[in-house]
Amino acid sequence: MRVSPLTITSYTATCAAGAGREALARALASRRGGLTPCDFSATPLGTWIGRVPEIERAALPGDLAAWDCRNNRLAWYGAGRDGFTERVAAARRRYGAARIALVIGTATSSVGATEEGYARLLEDGQYPPELRRPIIHAPHSLTDFLRNALRLDGLSMTIATACSSSAKVFAHAERLVRLGLADAAVVGGTDSLCGSVLFGFHSLGLLSPEPCRPFDRDRRGISLGEAAGFALLEPQGEGPLLLGYGESSDAHHMSAPHPEGRGARLAILEALASAGVSAEEVDYINLHGTASRKNDEIEAQVVAELFPRRTFASSTKGWTGHALGTAGILEAVITLLALERGLAPGTLNTESVDCACGPQIRLKNEPRAIRIATSHSFGFGGSNCVLVFGRERLS
Amino acid sequence: MPSTQSPAEHELARLIVNAVNLEAVAPEDIDPEAPLFGAGLGLDSIDALEIALEISKRFGVQIRSDDEENRRIFASLRTLARHIEEHRRRG
Amino acid sequence: MRRIELHVQGIAFWAPRLPGWERARAILRGEAAAPAEPAARPSPALLAPTERRRAPDTVAVALEVAAGACASAAREPRTLPSVFASTYGDLAVSDALCGQLARAPLETSPTKFHHSIHNAAAGYWAIATGCAEPYSALTAHQHTFGIGLLTAAVQTLSSGTAVLYVAYDIEARGPLATMARSRGILGAGLVLDTHPSDRSRMCLELSVEEQTGCIPTRARAQNEALVAGNAMASCLALYEALAEERAREIVVALPGAKALRLALAPRP
Numbered sequence: 001m002r003v004s005p006l007t008i009t010s011y012t013a014t015c016a017a018g019a020g021r022e023a024l025a026r027a028l029a030s031r032r033g034g035l036t037p038c039d040f041s042a043t044p045l046g047t048w049i050g051r052v053p054e055i056e057r058a059a060l061p062g063d064l065a066a067w068d069c070r071n072n073r074l075a076w077y078g079a080g081r082d083g084f085t086e087r088v089a090a091a092r093r094r095y096g097a098a099r100i101a102l103v104i105g106t107a108t109s110s111v112g113a114t115e116e117g118y119a120r121l122l123e124d125g126q127y128p129p130e131l132r133r134p135i136i137h138a139p140h141s142l143t144d145f146l147r148n149a150l151r152l153d154g155l156s157m158t159i160a161t162a163c164s165s166s167a168k169v170f171a172h173a174e175r176l177v178r179l180g181l182a183d184a185a186v187v188g189g190t191d192s193l194c195g196s197v198l199f200g201f202h203s204l205g206l207l208s209p210e211p212c213r214p215f216d217r218d219r220r221g222i223s224l225g226e227a228a229g230f231a232l233l234e235p236q237g238e239g240p241l242l243l244g245y246g247e248s249s250d251a252h253h254m255s256a257p258h259p260e261g262r263g264a265r266l267a268i269l270e271a272l273a274s275a276g277v278s279a280e281e282v283d284y285i286n287l288h289g290t291a292s293r294k295n296d297e298i299e300a301q302v303v304a305e306l307f308p309r310r311t312f313a314s315s316t317k318g319w320t321g322h323a324l325g326t327a328g329i330l331e332a333v334i335t336l337l338a339l340e341r342g343l344a345p346g347t348l349n350t351e352s353v354d355c356a357c358g359p360q361i362r363l364k365n366e367p368r369a370i371r372i373a374t375s376h377s378f379g380f381g382g383s384n385c386v387l388v389f390g391r392e393r394l395s
Numbered sequence: 396m397p398s399t400q401s402p403a404e405h406e407l408a409r410l411i412v413n414a415v416n417l418e419a420v421a422p423e424d425i426d427p428e429a430p431l432f433g434a435g436l437g438l439d440s441i442d443a444l445e446i447a448l449e450i451s452k453r454f455g456v457q458i459r460s461d462d463e464e465n466r467r468i469f470a471s472l473r474t475l476a477r478h479i480e481e482h483r484r485r486g
Numbered sequence: 487m488r489r490i491e492l493h494v495q496g497i498a499f500w501a502p503r504l505p506g507w508e509r510a511r512a513i514l515r516g517e518a519a520a521p522a523e524p525a526a527r528p529s530p531a532l533l534a535p536t537e538r539r540r541a542p543d544t545v546a547v548a549l550e551v552a553a554g555a556c557a558s559a560a561r562e563p564r565t566l567p568s569v570f571a572s573t574y575g576d577l578a579v580s581d582a583l584c585g586q587l588a589r590a591p592l593e594t595s596p597t598k599f600h601h602s603i604h605n606a607a608a609g610y611w612a613i614a615t616g617c618a619e620p621y622s623a624l625t626a627h628q629h630t631f632g633i634g635l636l637t638a639a640v641q642t643l644s645s646g647t648a649v650l651y652v653a654y655d656i657e658a659r660g661p662l663a664t665m666a667r668s669r670g671i672l673g674a675g676l677v678l679d680t681h682p683s684d685r686s687r688m689c690l691e692l693s694v695e696e697q698t699g700c701i702p703t704r705a706r707a708q709n710e711a712l713v714a715g716n717a718m719a720s721c722l723a724l725y726e727a728l729a730e731e732r733a734r735e736i737v738v739a740l741p742g743a744k745a746l747r748l749a750l751a752p753r754p
Contacts, residue, residue, distance in 0.1 A: 043591050098696070098742060107603065111580070118584040118661060125661055137665040139575055139604055140627035153742040155694075157626045157633045160575070160604030168622060172637070175644045180488045181636075181694060195587040200599030202592070204444065205459070247620030251612040254600045255441075266618055380600075381609025383621065416539040437536050444596040452593055 003244045003274045004178045005393055006185075009091075009237040012082035013229035013333035014074070016050030017319040020081035025337050028345040029365065033319045035211040035223050035349075040193045047207040049193060050225025050321025052077075067145035069113040069136045071106075075190035076149060078228025087232055088150050091184055101182035102156035103172045104143040105165030105189040107325030109158070110136045112194035142190055154182055160325065163288070163379030164247075165189060166229065167328025170387055171245045173233050188230030189326040197224055197324060204255060206292055212322070213349040214289035214315035215296045215361050222290045225321020229329035240336050243372070243388045244275025250382030256294050261302035263384045264376070268306060271386035276394055277372055279307050284344045284373040285360070286335045289315020290322050295378065297356045304358025312368060313360040318348030328377040328385065335375045335389055344368045400427050404476045411472075414449040415442040427473040443469060450475075456482040489693045490639045493686040493753070495648060496559025496677030498551035499725055500528055502670055503712045507554060513712070514705075514722075514729035520712050527671055532614045540597055541610065543656045544576040547673035548607035549614065552652045555675030560685050561648060563615035566677065567641055568650040570608040570623045571634025573717040574658070574666050576601055581660035607654065631674075631721045632738040632746045638678055639692050648679035655717035669715030674725060682753065688728060691749040695737075700745035703727075703736045724748065 011021070016034025018024035027034065035048045058077040060068050079085050091100060113136045117127035126132070135141055143158040159165050159172060166189030173185035191197075201207050201224060208221035233242065248270065250263035257264070272279060285307070288299055296315075303313055316334050323330050338344050346364045353361055375387045400408060400423065408422035411431075415438060425436070432438045438446075443465070447458040456479050458468060468478045497507050502524030504510035512518035527543050528550035541549075548570060556563045574580075579601045586594050600606065605623035612621060622641075626633035631653050638651035654673040658666045678690070704710060705722040713719040720739065727734045731752050738746040 041591070098744075111584075114580065114662060114665075115584050115587050117665075118588040121588075121661055126664060127661060132665070134665045134667075135627075137662060138573070138625075138627055140573075140625045140630075144627060147741070155633065155636070156741050157624050157637065159622060159624050161608070161621070161623050162603050162605055172622070172640075175640050179490075179640055179643060181640065195591055196583055196599070196602060199587060199591040199594040200583075200596075200602065203448065203594045203596040203599055249609075249612040249618050249621055251616050251618050253613065254606070254609050263618060379605075380603055381605040381623075382612055383605060383609070383623075385620075418539045419535070439536060441540075441596055441600070442536075448593060448595065 002276065003174055005241045005243050006174055006177060006233040006235060007237040007239045007241055008336060009232050009234050009239045010084055010087035011231040011333050011336055012078065012084045013227060013330050014052060014078040014081055015227035015320045015323060015330055016052055016225050019054050021337060025341060027319060029343060031348060033211065033348050035321055041195060041198055045198055045202055045207065046209045048211045048223045050223060051193060052226050064149055066133055067136060069110040071108060071110040071112060071142060071190055071192040072145045074192050074226060074228045075142055075146060078190060079230055084230055085150065088186055091232060092151065095183045097151060097153040099183040100152050100154045101173055101176045101185040102143060102147055102152050102154065103159060103169040103185060103187050104146060105159045105169045105325050105328060106142050106191055107160060107162050107165060108191045108194055108197060109139045110141040111196050112192055113137060115195045150186060152186065161379055161383040162381050163324055163327050164377040164383040164385040165325035165328060167332065167375065167377035167385035167387055168247060170242055171247055171385065174242060177235060185233045186230060187233060188329045190228040191324045191326040192226040193224060208291060211349050212291035212317055214291040214317055214347050215300060215353050215357055216350040217352050217354045219291045219293065219296060222292055223321040225323045227320065227323035227326045227330045229326060229333050231329065240339050241390050241393060243390045243394065244271050245388065246270030246274060246386045248384045250384065252382055255380055257298045257378060261298045263382055264299060264302045264378055267384040267386040271374060271388050275388040277388065281372050282307065282311055282374055283368065283370040284338050285311060285313040286331045286375040287313050287315040288376040288378045289317055291317060296354060300354060300356040300358065300361060303360050307360050309359040311360045312344045312362050312366060314345055314347045314362050316345050318350065331375050332387055335373045339370045339373050339389055339391055342367055342369055344370065398427055403480065404472050407476045408472060410449050410453060411446055414445045425472055428471050431469055431471060450479060454479050454483055489691055490643060492639055492642060492678045492680060492690045492692060493682045494676060494688045494690050494728065495679055495683055495685045496555035496561065497687060497728055498554030498558060498675035500547055500550050500673040501713050507558065511729040514709050514726045537610060537614065542576050542579055542601045543671055544572065544654060545607045545610045547671050548652050548654045549611055551673035551675035552611050552650060555650060555677045559677035561677055564617040566648055566650045567619040567645055568608065568621045568652065569634055569638040569641060570621060571630050571653045573625055573627060573630045573655050574668060575604045576606065577656055577658040577662060577666055577668060581662045585660060626741060629739055629741045631718060632740045635738065636746055642678050642680055648677055651676045651678060653718050653721055668717035672713055672716040672718045674718065674721045686753050688731065689751045689753060693747045694740065695745040695747050698743040700737050702739040702745065
């Protein structure tokens with residue numbers, strides 16, 4: 001199956017390492033990560049998180065008050081960076097609001113608001129009045145908010161496949177445009193820190209007591225992060241390109257990867273085939289690299305097997321934390337920044353690579369001409385997605 | 396002939412059956428010396444986490460998921476009950 | 487307006503008073519009475535005992551209809567990409583998890599956390615069948631059924647293979663039930679393909695109606711009553727039409743007051 005390349009005419013991301021492209025690019029270049037000791041929960045959890053401080057100062061405009069909650073405030077703040085909302089408005093004028101698809105990925109959506117409702121239940125078993133807004137307690141909350149905030153009126157959906165969610169949105173959007181069901185698409189995601197994920201990952205023993213160190217021999221688990229990221233995809237225009245994608249399932253275990261990396265391998269190979277590129281042509285890979293013992297071991301093996309020594313591969317979760325459903329779009333943006341600026345970020349916090357790693361996995365940043373880049377997202381429930389980006393169409 | 400459960404082992408057997416929703420097994424039918432994991436009762440690593448959680452709530456004994464001793468501690472109902480007894484006394 | 491021609495190869499359904507497609511079909515046609523007593527939740531045979539004992543209601547009903555649709559299409563599950571659609575996901579798990587977080591967050595159950603992800607059912611399906619094909623798990627709130635069906639159709643066209651579509655919702659519990667309205671359990675499955683096979687039941691021509699204001703089709707009142715209150719109940723109109731096996735047009739709601747037109751025709 002060959003993909004019809006789409007141009008990414010606008011893109012933005014906000015995370016613990018920086019709000020907007022410039023801040024994020026500076027943080028990557030200067031090796032300044034955004035992880036801090038977890039201060040999010042009243043119950044102490046000896047872990048580190050990638051918190052976005054700007055959310056606490058963000059507010060929704062009055063006409064969007066019905067969707068007010070922390071996750072949607074992060075989404076609003078994030079969509080407002082890099083002139084993204086203005087570019088969407090211009091696209092609306094060009095294509096018509098009904099011809100722009102909205103495909104958004106998230107794992108948390110605004111479950112934080114539901115958690116708050118339960119924590120502050122009134123005597124009669126009701127939520128406090130200010131939380132009695134059904135939409136913010138539904139998984140579609142974020143997408144419904146964005147539909148209204150961006151004034152889009154086309155096909156819209158929430159993709160919720162855990163850590164691959166906001167990578168798969170690119171695939172869904174490409175299919176809609178290729179089949180004529182939309183003329184352009186807004187894709188992206190927003191996930192925010194909340195009790196469910198903090199204590200959920202804690203219960204699985206997956207949280208690191210120190211800032212995460214992907215692919216490190218002595219890595220001790222993941223650092224959770226929050227983020228918002230968005231991209232505008234059009235059939236023509238100025239900007240880097242989505243050249244292809246691959247999707248697969250591990251079909252092994254809900255929270256552990258296939259021991260031979262079967263799903264990861266399938267997704268990588270399909271992505272390359274869909275873009276018509278070979279492994280040798282990939283200059284940079286943004287790895288999933290969560291710093292969990294199992295993910296990194298398997299992912300390292302698959303990369304060592306499929307790619308030549310010269311491929312530069314790194315995980316950027318040491319800067320941002322693992323943004324769960326929003327990791328896909330956040331790391332797509334980081335990959336696009338690398339592509340456009342010719343700087344491959346290394347792997348922050350990591351000191352000595354695990355023996356499973358091949359020569360591809362790099363720790364230091366490196367200036368490098370990047371023509372083709374890929375991004376890996378491998379999620380809970382075994383859902384995998386690999387995206388291929390490039391600076392120009394391939395003949 | 397499987398050995399008999401002590402009262403502490405029986406209490407622990409009931410905890411396990413409830414914690415992991417074992418449908419087809421009655422607590423008193425768990426052979427205290429048979430393997431808990433793999434073939435025997437078919438428990439896996441997620442079940443181990445659930446059981447450790449319940450043990451922590453009921454007995455105040457923490458079993459960390461990355462403890463290298465876990466293979467030994469979780470080997471059978473008997474070894475698990477013994478571990479709980481030892482750590483309760485120290486508490 | 488883009489038209490997509492599909493063939494319905496497999497059909498499955500499960501609700502407490504429409505338990506399984508064989509019985510549901512007869513009931514929806516008015517040829518049999520619905521059971522007086524609602525059936526308890528299904529117990530899908532393909533789940534290994536370890537997974538079956540842990541499976542929440544969403545997984546039980548989704549896998550039951552997934553397996554049913556594949557069997558009715560005589561298709562190996564491991565060959566099919568799939569789309570799993572649910573308005574709310576697992577409302578019982580959400581209630582339990584949020585309650586636990588409010589009381590004693592350090593006692594959060596890892597199993598419950600696994601089950602709280604929107605793709606839990608899809609993930610369990612992939613594990614149970616060993617299916618490495620991609621799956622999507624989605625929601626579009628009150629438009630979930632239509633968006634999910636359209637997504638499955640798009641996947642079919644794009645990959646050139648048959649695709650499994652599963653839609654489901656369960657009952658809301660606890661304080662969350664004041665915000666998320668859904669009663670009972672409902673699962674609906676289809677296997678769709680662009681090519682007919684000797685298992686094809688109906689042709690289905692799908693098009694997105696650009697005009698707003700089309701009224702979504704409803705099932706007959708006595709049938710609607712059987713799934714009343716479930717968040718996915720609006721899917722029943724299509725299943726009633728599939729049961730009737732005659733030429734009909736069904737309108738399914740899409741966002742922005744638009745609609746999916748489904749022109750059904752018996753296979754020639």
